[in-house]
Every structure is written in structure tokens, then in C-alpha cells.
Amino acid sequence: xxxxxxxxxxxxxxxxxxxxxxxxxxxxxxxxxxxxxxxxxxxxxxxxxxxxxxxxxxxxxxxxxxxxxxxxxxxxxxxxxxxxxxxxxxxxxxxxxxxxxxxxxxxxxxxxxxxxxxxxxxxxxxxxxxxxxxxxxxxxxxxxxxxxxxxxxxxxxxxxxxxxxxxxxxxxxxxxxxxxxxxxxxxxxxxxxxxxxxxxxxxxxxxxxxxxxxxxxxxxxxxxxxxxxxxxxxxxxxxxxxxxxxxxxxxxxxxxxxxxxxxxxxxxxxxxxxxxxxxxxxxxxxxxxxxx
Numbered sequence: 001x002x003x004x005x006x007x008x009x010x011x012x013x014x015x016x017x018x019x020x021x022x023x024x025x026x027x028x029x030x031x032x033x034x035x036x037x038x039x040x041x042x043x044x045x046x047x048x049x050x051x052x053x054x055x056x057x058x059x060x061x062x063x064x065x066x067x068x069x070x071x072x073x074x075x076x077x078x079x080x081x082x083x084x085x086x087x088x089x090x091x092x093x094x095x096x097x098x099x100x101x102x103x104x105x106x107x108x109x110x111x112x113x114x115x116x117x118x119x120x121x122x123x124x125x126x127x128x129x130x131x132x133x134x135x136x137x138x139x140x141x142x143x144x145x146x147x148x149x150x151x152x153x154x155x156x157x158x159x160x161x162x163x164x165x166x167x168x169x170x171x172x173x174x175x176x177x178x179x180x181x182x183x184x185x186x187x188x189x190x191x192x193x194x195x196x197x198x199x200x201x202x203x204x205x206x207x208x209x210x211x212x213x214x215x216x217x218x219x220x221x222x223x224x225x226x227x228x229x230x231x232x233x234x235x236x237x238x239x240x241x242x243x244x245x246x247x248x249x250x251x252x253x254x255x256x257x258x259x260x261x262x263x264x265x266x267x268x269x270x271x272x273x274x275x276x277x278x279x280x281x282x283x284x285x286x287x288x289x290x291x292x
Contacts, residue, residue, distance in 0.1 A: 001277040003204055004156065005179065005187025010058040010066060011121075012036035012145050013046040015225070016180070017058065021272040024207055024257050027127040027142045028150035029185055030267070031060050034080075034127065036101075036145040037112065037119040042092040044145065045119050047220045051228045052116060066123075068111070076111040078104050082125045090122050094145055099129040101145075132256065136212045141256055149254035151185040152215055153196060158251065161193035166238050177235055180225045182217070182251055188277050196253045197245065198284040205275030207268060209255040214286055216248030245286040 008017045012033045023030035037045040037053070047054050059067035066078045081087035081102035089100045101122035103109070112121050124130070124145055132141040133148060143150050159179055167174050179187055186204065188196070199211040217239060224231050239249035257268055 001188050001190035001279075003186060003271060003273055003275040003277055004189040005184065006271060006273060007183070007185055007187075008032045009183065010035055010060050011053075011056070011068070012044060013053040013220075014056045014058050014068075015054060016183070017060070021270055023270050024151075024268045025127070025266050026150070026257060026259065026268065028144045028146060029271075032185065033144045033146045034124045035066060035104075036092070036094075036122060036124075037116070038090065038092045038101075038122055039119060042090060042098070044092065044094045045117075047223055048218060050117065051223050051230065054223065054225050055228045056115070070115045074111070074115060076108055078108040078121070080125075081105065081123050084125075090120060092122055094130070095147060097130055099124075101125065101129075133213075136254075137256060149212065150257060151209065151255040152183070152252050153186050153188060153202075153209075153211070153255050154179060154182050154184040154252040155191060155193075155196050156187065156189045157191050157193045158196065162235055162238060162243070162251065165242050166234050169238060169241075175231060175234065178225075181221050181223070181235070182215075183220065183225075184252055186255075186271065190277070194243065195279075197250075197286055198282050199253065199279050200283060200285070201279075201281035202255075203276075203278045203280055205269070205271055207260065207271065208258045208280065210258060211253050212256055213254045214245040214248070214250040215252040215254055216246065217251050221251070250286075 006022050008029050008031050055071045057069040064080045069075045087102045090103050092101050102125045104121040108121050112119055128142050132143050163176050202209050221235055222230050236249050
């Protein structure tokens with residue numbers, strides 16, 4: 001098996017970057033979801049509520065500046081705020097976990113309000129501030145502002161099987177779903193459909209990862225990531241019929257990186273397209289409640 005896709009989402013729920021290589025940090029790929037939008041209560045905002053977020057293009061400069069470009073061409077450059085610089089902190093929340101994040105400068109907030117709505121743009125200055133769900137992690141594991149885990153893995157074999165199931169149910173007029181609908185961090189080619197459901201520990205290139213939990217899917221998967229349009233019930237309908245894990249329509253598996261022996265600091269290593277993928281520990285552990 002081989003690594004054939006790498007995706008970084010600088011701002012939670014905005015458009016992706018797809019580099020040829022990416023550094024891996026304990027809390028995810030470098031630069032991944034260290035920014036997000038929050039509403040007046042501090043709760044995160046995503047494409048679930050506002051599909052237009054996915055149409056904002058993102059860029060990260062070598063200096064760490066975030067560049068956002070709206071569909072109409074309006075562009076803003078935003079330096080990363082920080083506690084050390086004395087920037088204002090906001091109490092924010094992702095799926096029930098509250099933590100502090102630094103607010104972006106006023107010019108950025110005005111741009112966000114004009115383009116997207118009454119939201120605050122915040123930056124996770126300290127990626128150690130948000131722990132991973134203790135039911136699926138080890139003490140000290142942390143995550144950025146991703147939904148729950150440092151990385152999400154999907155496979156091309158499972159996507160091909162899912163599209164075949166959709167086509168079987170809708171012989172005419174069905175849409176072939178692209179992998180971008182599922183917003184993965186890493187995409188693996190080769191192997192059998194749904195094999196990832198049984199993986200416990202894998203190696204990608206020189207790095208190892210714990211496979212900790214299936215990814216329950218939501219309405220974002222029905223959203224065209226290029227146009228921002230909701231496209232109907234798929235893939236949720238077919239996943240609910242054929243691939244339910246932990247009582248949810250599931251696609252993909254969440255990963256937590258392991259620290260290599262002798263490696264100190266925030267950079268654990270680098271993933272590159274073409275890296276070999278090897279299953280180190282296997283064994284089905286997620287009972288299926290799919291319909292038949």
C-alpha cells in the first residue's frame with residue numbers, strides 16, 4: 001500500500017492545501033486546523049452550519065501568515081496572533097471541550113464579518129491546550145482544532161466500494177463521489193475495501209500511528225467542496241445502510257502519531273507522497289450494526 005494523498009486544512013472547515021510532503025507533529029500535520037471561526041458563544045463554526053466556509057481558499061506563508069481569498073477575489077493577510085505578543089485570548093469550544101485561543105487582528109475580523117458572517121477568527125497558539133478524548137487516547141495526547149483527533153485516514157479502495165454501492169442503488173443519475181468530500185489528512189491506495197476498520201497500528205514511511213476510532217460522518221460529506229452546494233443524501237444514505245460503526249455512518253479512521261525513539265521537540269518526522277504504508281497490528285474491533 002502507498003500514501004497517495006496529503007491534505008492540510010489551515011482553517012477548520014475552509015479549503016484544503018494538498019502538498020507533496022508534510023511534517024507531522026504530535027497534534028497533527030504541521031499547520032493543520034490551527035485556525036478556526038467561532039460564534040458569539042465561542043463555539044466552533046463549520047460547513048455544517050455554513051457551507052460557504054469551504055469556498056474560502058487558504059495559504060500559509062513561511063513566516064506563518066495566513067492568507068485567505070474569498071470566491072470573489074477579496075484577499076486578506078493575517079499574522080498569527082500569540083499569547084507572547086499580548087494578543088487577546090478568547091474562550092472557545094470544539095465538541096464540548098473549552099480552551100483558550102488567540103484572536104486575530106481587527107482587520108481580519110472585519111474581513112470575516114463581511115465575507116462570512118458574525119464570527120471571530122481565532123488561532124490555537126498552544127496546541128497542547130486541547131486533549132484528545134481520553135476514551136480513545138493516552139495521557140498527554142492533544143489535538144489541534146480538528147473535530148477530535150490529529151489525523152484522519154481514508155483509503156481509495158473503500159471509496160471505490162462506496163461509489164459502487166451508490167451506483168447499485170441508483171443505476172441512473174448517481175454522482176461519483178471524490179475523496180475531497182471526506183476531508184482526510186492522509187489517503188492510502190492499495191488493499192481491500194474497509195480493511196482500515198481492522199487496523200490498530202500502522203507505519204507510513206518512517207512514522208508509526210495508532211488507529212484509534214472510526215470517523216462518524218455528517219452533512220459535510222454531502223457538500224461539494226468545489227461549489228459549496230449540498231448535493232443530496234449521499235454518501236450518508238449508503239453508509240447508513242452498508243457501513244455503520246459505533247452506531248454511526250462511518251468512513252475512514254482517526255490516527256494518533258507515535259513519537260519515534262530519540263526524537264525530541266514538536267516535529268516527529270515527515271510524510272511524503274509515495275511513502276509505503278504497512279499494517280503493524282491488525283484485528284477487527286469495531287462491531288458493525290449495518291443494515292442488510
